[in-house]
Amino acid sequence: MAYTLPPGDYCAYLRKSRKDIEAEKSGDEDTYARHERILIDLAKRYGITIKKIYREQPISGEKIKARPEMQELLSDVEDNEWKGVLVVEVERLARGDTMDQGIVAQTFKFSDTLIVTPMRVYDPNNSDDEEYFEFGLFMSRREFKVTTRRLQNGRKGAAEEGRYPGNIAPYGYDRYKLPSKGFSLKPNPQEAPIVQLIFALYTHPDPEQRMGTSRISRHLNEVLQIPTRTNSMWIVATVNGILRNPTYAGFVRWNSRPSVKRRDGISRPRRARKDWNEYKGLHDPLISIETYELALQLLAQNGHTPAPTGKISNPFAGLIRCGYCGGAIVKKPDKKTHDFVLCIKPGCRNVSSYYHLVEDRVLQGLAQWLEAYKASWDNDMFTGSNDQLKLQALQESLKNAEKKRNEIAGQQNELHDLLEKKIYTVEMFLSRSATLADRLSDIEEAIKRTNAEIELEGKRQEARVEIIPQVEHVLSIYKELDDPAQKQALMRSVLSRIVYRKASGGRWSGKEDKFELELTPLIP
Known part of the structure; x- marks a missing residue:
């Protein structure tokens, strides 16, 4: 190759396209195995070592937000960890919208990181390469939009013809291939009766014998002991979803949860029935249309007004967890007595x-902890000198590790010289380079750990000075506030976790205060 890559650390990024996944289903070789082979051969031809491979999950989405490996790669590129990134084609890096493509392009440009493909090496700070790179991303985005539009039109057409447009059959049905094209549904022998039972219990002719969604979920879990398809517990939301689904009445729906692009990503809000498209399906219904309409009517009557989006009503939201199952502890209103907290996970034995x-x-627990913490601070006569000695030892350790890293960097440069002088073959170079890369990786990890310890020690010393007045501030004004959001902000400033546990005794048992709390203060 005419182009010579500069020395440094290189990595590879692998991501499957929708076309790759379809090809694998048809019997083609695994895409990652094939691409790994291509990029390793490319690295050999360039005389470089691939130090790390980022493998994106096949189910990742188009947006960077849905691609964890790309997020990690961009973070590492931004930190100048790589001299270059190997990829089978530049389009694999970003196929999302213009904003995502701009993020990728700017990250590589500002870090001066090369993009190495079998066809071309892109230098993001070279105007010609930058133009080729941006054009490749643009064409990739255009192809992606055309493909997506074609798939969506095909799914919409399938729904209009009564075929099932989804990839996963709803509970109660199995998905099967039609003789011509597309898919439809057939009742699942084990699940279909459960769906019919749910509708029967909810729409019982005698109002006195009807069960609400909460009672139905408990009936399935505790009395019948029937798990869901995923072998988990039934919850109210699952039962609600079944009662609202027109599929069970013989229809297929389209556009009930469209993808909506927002600044922070893509959401799929549920739409009202009047706003989606509903067509007569080819499959057999499990219930009558009259039963389905009655279920919707009862749901509307029994529903409650949801809290305004984003409004916080529980100051402990996101902090308090169940001590038995680890689930969320939520706050529930009670107009007759007082608001209460409970674990919402079905079957959990935690009591409200x-x-x-x-x-x-x-608040009592915080006050007790603060008193003990202040006493510990007052009794530690040698804290200052010990802290300083520990910090000096860590800094000396960091200096030694950085010296070793520089030595290995010099040895890597010597390897490149030996390769250029043909004293080493490519295979010998790769072998020796890989050995040095492993040693360098260990040292880099040690440097990272030491830096983390230095940072942690600094935060710990800072916290010991700042945490006392902060907790005192929380205790002095918390009760004076009425806004739950302000109370939550205060709690989050001093606590990282609250664990709630109560084995017995309900709210009317005389054991109302017989519960345990574990508080984890927000200090290193």
Whole structure:
């Protein structure tokens, strides 16, 4: 090759396209295995070593937000960890919208990181290469939009003809291939009766014998002991989803949850029935249309007004967890007595408690911890000198590791010289280079750990000075606030976690305050 890559660390990025996945289903070789072979051969021809391979999950989406390996790669590129990134084609890096493509292009440009493909090496700070790179991303995006539009039109057409447009059959049905084209549904012998039972319990002719969605989920879990398709517990949301699904009445729906692009990503909000498209399906219904319409009517009557989006009603939201199952502890209103907290995971044995008792106990626990923490601080006479000695030892360790890293960098340069002088073959160079890369990786990891310890030690020393006045501030003004969002901000400033546990005794048992709390202060 005419182009000589500069020395340094190189990595590879692998991502499957939709076309690759379809080809694999038809019997083609695994895409990652084939692309690995291509990029390793490319590295050999350039005389470089691939130090790390980022493998994106095949289910990743078009947006960077849905691609964790790309997020990690961009973070590492931004930190100048790589001299170049090997990829089978530049389009694999970004096929999302213009904003995502701009993020990729700017990250590589500002870090001066090369993009190495079998066809071309792109230098992001070379105007010609930058133009080729951006044009490749543009064409990739255009191809992606055309493909997506074609697939969506095909799925819409399938729904209009009564075929099932989804990839996964709803509970109660199995998906099967039609003789001509497309898919339809057939009742699942084990699941279909459960769907019919749910509708029967919810729409019972005698209102006194009807079960709500919460009672139905408990009936399935505790009495019938029937798991869901994923072998988990039934919850209210699952039962609600079944009762609202027109598929069971013999219809197929389209555009009920369209993808909506927002600044922070893509969401799929549920639309009202009047806003989606509904067509007569080719499959057999499990219930009558009258039963389905009655279920919708009852759901509308029994529904509650949801809280405004984004409004916080629980100051402990995101902090408090169940001590038995690890699930979320939520705050529930009670107009007759007091608000209460409980674990919402079905089957959990944690017992509910009044919210105001839990809140008071948290404040008491913080006060007790603060008193002990202040006493520990006052009794530690040698904290300052010991902290300084520990910090000096860490800094000396970091200096030694950085010296070793520089030595290995010099040895790597010597390897390149030996390769250029043909004293080493490519195979010998790759072998020796890989050995040095492993040693360098260990040293880099040691440097990273030491830097983390230095940072942690600095935060710890800082926290010991700042945490006392911060907790005192929270305890002094918390009760004066009425806004749950402000209370939550205060709690998050001093606590990282609250664990709630109560084995017995409900809210009317005389054991209302017999619960346990574990508080984890927000300090290193």
